[in-house]
Amino acid sequence: MSRQRRTFLAATGALGLAPAVLRAQSGPPPVRILVGFAAGGTVDLTARAIAEAMRPLLARNVIVENRPGAAGRLVLEAVKASPPDGDTLMLVPHGPMTLFQWIYRQLRYDPVKDFSPVGRVCVIDYALATGPGTQARTLAEYIAWARTPGQRAAFGSPGAGTVPHFLGQGFGQRSGIDLAHIAYKGAAPAMVDLMGGSISLVVSPLSDSVEQHRAGKARILATTGSQRNPDLAEVPTLRDAGIDLVLDGWLGLYAPAGTPDTRVQQLFEALRAAVMTSEAALRRLTIRALPAGPAELARQRDVEARQWESLVKASGFTPES
Known part of the structure; x- marks a missing residue:
């Protein structure tokens, strides 16, 4: 684990996080944020910072569950099959929502029909x-x-x-x-x-x-x-350097399709406040806190999916099974 990530873990208290203890606390069941990658990576550390900040805002325990494998697709399949009550969420990078539909012949989820966008957390360069x-x-x-x-x-x-x-x-x-x-x-x-x-x-x-x-x-x-x-700031973007290629990576929070709009809005309000509270911690990971609501996240997903369709076709990549 890099020094950068150790510093982040210490700053957010994640080194001392004990899921078993959290689950044992009395009260309603926890809100779970599923992450499709191992502990210690950028997505995991972001999820832990957000979960910690959302707990008092929701007056609920919020925990992170890591389910690595299949390039993150296992988490999407799990959330798709979860009850649409807003208690099971996922923090996912943009790839599974925008790119995978063009590189896998058979996905066990539909990135649009199977999920309700809650909000964008941040932008990743x-x-x-x-x-x-x-x-x-x-x-x-x-x-x-x-x-x-x-x-x-x-x-x-x-x-x-x-x-x-x-x-x-x-x-x-x-x-x-x-x-x-x-x-x-x-x-x-x-x-x-x-x-x-x-x-x-x-x-x-x-x-x-x-x-x-x-x-x-x-x-x-x-x-x-x-x-x-x-x-x-001294490093140019590709566009600054004269190359016509622009991509803002992002992390988004999603719930199962059918989650009531009122619940989605409640989750987004908590997410937005949590992101701003966690801005300094996220910056240590060189990612920019930039929350956006469900409609904006859905729009960004659609635009980017069309961009990836063009890039994948131009590459000659053969879709995998």
Whole structure:
């Protein structure tokens, strides 16, 4: 676990969180926030910060349950099958709601019909980072390096079919460079190979490369959002650098379809207040607290899903079963 994440855990009290003790407390059953990834990651830590802040607002115990596996799809299937009473929620990144429908032939959920959006929690930036093997200090210098005759440029992503996979391919196509893709089992081994010079670029969430960037071991050339990250204001967006590719990643809170509107609104009001209370803690993870309501989250999902359809088709990716 990185120092950044240990600091976050200590700040939010998550190191001392004991789910068994929480469940044993008297009163109504807890509100559960399901997370499809292991403890200690960005989604998990965000969920724990939000859960802690929502408890007094809802006058209910709010706990986080980790159910990793199948790239987060297990959680969506579980919430789909849960009673629509607002007591079982999920915090999910945008990929399962916008991208997966284009890369899996058979999903056991419909991202629109099976869930009620409660609200967006935050915006997550993705980053393009290079290592010591290129000497590139700007995106333009990297593109020029990659275009050198005989150069074999390759980028690493946390895995095939992930958001960074298609972002990297989209960047290569829009910048006119032949950029091979190497899929890793997570961002950490990709960063190791970047430092070792085996690959020249890593595309991953900003939090995966920001510590190396600040230490001078890697250089973040650009981020993918619609605006610069306030903590790295010197780093341009792809659009700033002349590449027509914009993606604001996000985390959203969802309930099962059919959850009453009054309950959804109650949950959103608590979520919005919890996000603002947790803003400093979320910033430690290099993510921007930016709450938005159910209608805005639904609109953003629809727009982004169409964007992913285009990117996946352009990549030539073959959908998985």
